[in-house]
Amino acid sequence: MNFEAISTEIFILVLSLFAIVMDLVLPKNESRKSIGGVLVFALTGWVLYMFSMYVPEAAVADGSATARYFMDMMYIVDNYSLFFKQLFMVATVFTLLFSMDYMQTVLRYKGEFYALLMTALLGMCVLASANDFLTAFIGLELMTISFYILVGARISSVNSSEAAVKYLVVGSVSTAIMLYGISLVYGSTGTVQFYEMFRNQHLFTAAGLAGATMIMIGFFFKLSVIPFHMWAPDVYQGAPTPITAMLAMGSKAAGIAVLMRVLYVAFPLIGFYWLPILAVLSAVCMIGGNVMAIRQNDVKRMLAYSSIAQAGYMMVGMVSADYPGMKAVMFYGMLYVFANVGAFTALSVVEQQRGGSDYKSLAGLAKSAPVLAAVMTISLLSMAGIPPTAGFAGKLYLFTAVVNQGYLWLAFVGFIMSMISVYYYLQVAKAMYLNEGDGKELHISGAVRAAAVLSVIATILFGVWPEKLAELTNLAAYTFLQ
Amino acid sequence: MDGYATLGIFFIMALGFPIAPIIIANIIQPKQPTNEKDIPYECGVNTIGKNNVQFHIGYFMYALVFLLFDVETVFLYPWAVKYSQLGLFALVEMLVFVGILTIGLWYAWKKGALSWK
Numbered sequence: 001m002n003f004e005a006i007s008t009e010i011f012i013l014v015l016s017l018f019a020i021v022m023d024l025v026l027p028k029n030e031s032r033k034s035i036g037g038v039l040v041f042a043l044t045g046w047v048l049y050m051f052s053m054y055v056p057e058a059a060v061a062d063g064s065a066t067a068r069y070f071m072d073m074m075y076i077v078d079n080y081s082l083f084f085k086q087l088f089m090v091a092t093v094f095t096l097l098f099s100m101d102y103m104q105t106v107l108r109y110k111g112e113f114y115a116l117l118m119t120a121l122l123g124m125c126v127l128a129s130a131n132d133f134l135t136a137f138i139g140l141e142l143m144t145i146s147f148y149i150l151v152g153a154r155i156s157s158v159n160s161s162e163a164a165v166k167y168l169v170v171g172s173v174s175t176a177i178m179l180y181g182i183s184l185v186y187g188s189t190g191t192v193q194f195y196e197m198f199r200n201q202h203l204f205t206a207a208g209l210a211g212a213t214m215i216m217i218g219f220f221f222k223l224s225v226i227p228f229h230m231w232a233p234d235v236y237q238g239a240p241t242p243i244t245a246m247l248a249m250g251s252k253a254a255g256i257a258v259l260m261r262v263l264y265v266a267f268p269l270i271g272f273y274w275l276p277i278l279a280v281l282s283a284v285c286m287i288g289g290n291v292m293a294i295r296q297n298d299v300k301r302m303l304a305y306s307s308i309a310q311a312g313y314m315m316v317g318m319v320s321a322d323y324p325g326m327k328a329v330m331f332y333g334m335l336y337v338f339a340n341v342g343a344f345t346a347l348s349v350v351e352q353q354r355g356g357s358d359y360k361s362l363a364g365l366a367k368s369a370p371v372l373a374a375v376m377t378i379s380l381l382s383m384a385g386i387p388p389t390a391g392f393a394g395k396l397y398l399f400t401a402v403v404n405q406g407y408l409w410l411a412f413v414g415f416i417m418s419m420i421s422v423y424y425y426l427q428v429a430k431a432m433y434l435n436e437g438d439g440k441e442l443h444i445s446g447a448v449r450a451a452a453v454l455s456v457i458a459t460i461l462f463g464v465w466p467e468k469l470a471e472l473t474n475l476a477a478y479t480f481l482q
Numbered sequence: 483m484d485g486y487a488t489l490g491i492f493f494i495m496a497l498g499f500p501i502a503p504i505i506i507a508n509i510i511q512p513k514q515p516t517n518e519k520d521i522p523y524e525c526g527v528n529t530i531g532k533n534n535v536q537f538h539i540g541y542f543m544y545a546l547v548f549l550l551f552d553v554e555t556v557f558l559y560p561w562a563v564k565y566s567q568l569g570l571f572a573l574v575e576m577l578v579f580v581g582i583l584t585i586g587l588w589y590a591w592k593k594g595a596l597s598w599k
Contacts, residue, residue: 021585024589
């Protein structure tokens with residue numbers, strides 16, 4: 001057994017155990033921020049180390065090196081999964097940076113937050129590497145069960161508990177649907193492994209197609225694709241703000257990572273069934289998410305609907321079902337992380353110190369915390385896709401890919417909806433810059449400042465110079481299709 | 483289909499086993515109902531007080547921790563039976579598994595899940 005292949009997962013598990021043990025060893029009144037600090041450094045180091053795990057393009061082309069497997073093809077570590085793992089870890093590092101102060105004041109159980117965040121990250125990594133439905137299922141459960149607890153972590157808040165219960169109920173239903181789908185697909189193909197499923201071609205039965213549909217519905221629930229989105233706004237609003245950020249960037253990217261693998265590796269033969277569905281749903285997501293976001297007066301709810309729209313954009317790339325499309329989805333997923341970090345960093349500071357996350361609480365932020373206001377504005381503009389931010393480059397890749405595949409109307413819908421989204425993103429900027437606030441200065445710690453500034457630097461850097469990230473996504477998409 | 487036929491017969495037998503006595507008892511029993519006989523009872527004694535008792539939340543914590551170690555035993559048993567063939571690798575694997583569970587027990591202990599309040 002090739003344990004080196006799963007070294008990332010082992011490392012994250014050890015970090016999680018470390019967090020539990022440190023929480024027990026440290027004196028009761030001691031701040032738990034030190035655990036977060038250690039996790040930040042450890043994860044950052046590992047993300048950098050992971051660059052050495054990539055299989056170079058030349059080696060893939062001449063067949064001298066392939067992806068590594070663990071446990072008889074159940075677990076695959078290729079460039080594609082490595083890229084997504086790095087994405088999750090970057091998201092977690094940023095979340096840790098801007099959540100340490102927030103969690104220290106808001107939560108009753110502080111050490112558990114770090115341990116559970118690590119298990120959620122572990123679940124995401126398993127999802128990205130899963131090569132059969134059962135492994136994917138275990139990863140999905142590991143991730144969502146950690147999130148159920150994290151969403152309800154503010155025990156004193158009614159909203160948080162309501163969100164947790166709602167998430168639990170909807171999550172269990174979607175899990176049940178997906179599990180039933182997996183059993184049907186297994187019944188008609190005789191295998192749960194993705195590539196075997198493609199090879200033996202037994203999916204063309206009524207039970208097999210019904211199963212494939214149910215599996216997709218399960219994933220759509222997790223991605224909060226309209227019409228399976230009803231849980232998202234309440235859960236996003238009720239959860240502690242850093243967890244909302246993690247749900248929006250980590251959980252969503254993990255779902256997309258495994259859904260792409262399922263669709264392209266296991267179900268390519270029934271592509272003419274799911275391609276139109278995916279195209280229509282992505283259009284519905286872009287329209288619905290953006291239109292409903294306009295009417296919200298809570299910024300967290302607005303970001304929930306905007307994340308539905310963002311899932312729509314990423315599905316546009318999946319519709320093109322080719323190499324540029326995959327590359328675009330990965331590129332967009334990465335820069336969405338940076339945009340989200342910027343927005344949620346500012347939001348969590350405001351919520352922690354002004355006690356609310358609606359537009360009124362944001363009033364006058366430009367005077368109280370000019371850095372945060374600028375970060376928030378740039379991040380939201382990146383989500384809207386305004387040049388020179390990274391969002392523009394990302395959307396350019398997405399829409400180019402899908403237009404080349406002949407879906408002109410989809411790119412058109414996406415383009416119009418991006419224009420509409422500028423309206424409600426600028427509403428936030430208007431509240432921060434034009435409205436008068438109480439003028440009290442907000443306390444911003446070094447870690448929060450670092451998260452905010454680094455995310456904005458990344459957003460602008462990948463906007464004006466997307467080359468390096470594009471090369472990385474190229475490499476990941478290229479080896480995936482070999 | 484032979485295997486399924488066996489399974490079907492087994493299923494019918496299993497279903498018939500509890501149903502048959504009920505039917506037989508219904509046929510041969512003498513029927514002389516009185517008020518006393520018709521009241522719901524437990525162990526033949528009249529109920530005293532409320533019959534939906536709430537259990538102490540502490541039981542829940544104990545049950546969770548118990549379940550953890552119950553499952554551990556399920557894994558340990560086949561490992562112990564096959565131990566001589568499995569060798570050092572399995573020993574290390576089991577140590578890792580038990581180690582993680584021990585951290586869990588430590589956590590439960592330290593956070594007061596085992597103290598009766």
